[in-house]
Amino acid sequence: MRTLLPIIVITLLLLGGSYTSHRFIQTTTQMIGDQLDTVEGSLAQQKWEAAKNELTTAEQSWEKSDIWWTVLLDHQEIEAIDLSLKRLEKNIEAQDFSHSIGEVSTLKLRFKSIYESVKLTVKNIF
């Protein structure tokens, strides 16, 4: 039992941690992705003020779970997203359509790839 108990505890911790982190990444990336879709929609209609407000909401969602991202994600990836968000914010302020639409697409792809990288697939295992 002395050996079996730590095995069971560690296995449960690993399984529980894997499930929780997967759920967290799935819901958060999906939520921010949806918010970026709305930003993209507003940009397409040249609604700069609405795009700015929607981006602020997306930034708040991203920053709210900052600590968890630091634990789960490569820190360079976090910095890249921070930079991209800041660039998008400035591009919207400057009402630069082509740069804004390019940056929002990059951000969407980044969040999508975060979720894709944690999915249990043969591709990710190898």
Place this chain on the structure above:
Amino acid sequence: MIVVVLRTLILYALVIVALRMMGKREIGQLQPFELVVILMISDLAVVPSENVGIPLLSGIIPILVLLSASMTLAWISLKSERARDIICGKPSILIERGKILEDELKKNCYNLTDLLEELRLKNVPNIADVEYAILENNGQVSVIPKSQKRPAIPEDFQITPPFEGLPLALILDGKLNQRNLDKSNKDLDWLRSELQKQTILRIEDVLLASIDSSGKLFAQAKLRGSKNNHR
């Protein structure tokens, strides 16, 4: 920089806990699956400790996975002999009844030079004196000499020597170990009187005092004026 220090300390503590949980065998006599764990754990701990860009969890999770995998294999091999043979392998007899088994040497990629070296290390320089040599799972060779070549033991002379227990350290660097004193069935007065016989007046002045199973006390005083801690 403090982040690197803390990350390294956390991983260091985790590796120590992992090795302690794997048991004492891990440090001395490694089975193949245990050796792999040691090699991998040390490497896994290094990467996140020197690169702050990698989440600490990326080092901790694989260590925990290896720990539980290693403990599971150890548990399975403890419960099943067949599993033990598969996981740890079987010892190979290299010399049987004084005859070298060439096939076993080849199977284990063990050449004659290695064999002779191991025999010399086991204080049996002459291969003609060996009855059995067994290559154990941890890579060590156990040597059983021929009965006429092995060292004589008291039983050969029909002598029954008195019981020899473990010596107990009673004082280490001026500090009394009360538990060992109780175990030796002696008291403080006896200890003080024995020390006085050796012209040591205070327990604090003793560098080392130990008692053997026959009740004989060994004591050595600290050097006069020595202030450094010896422990």
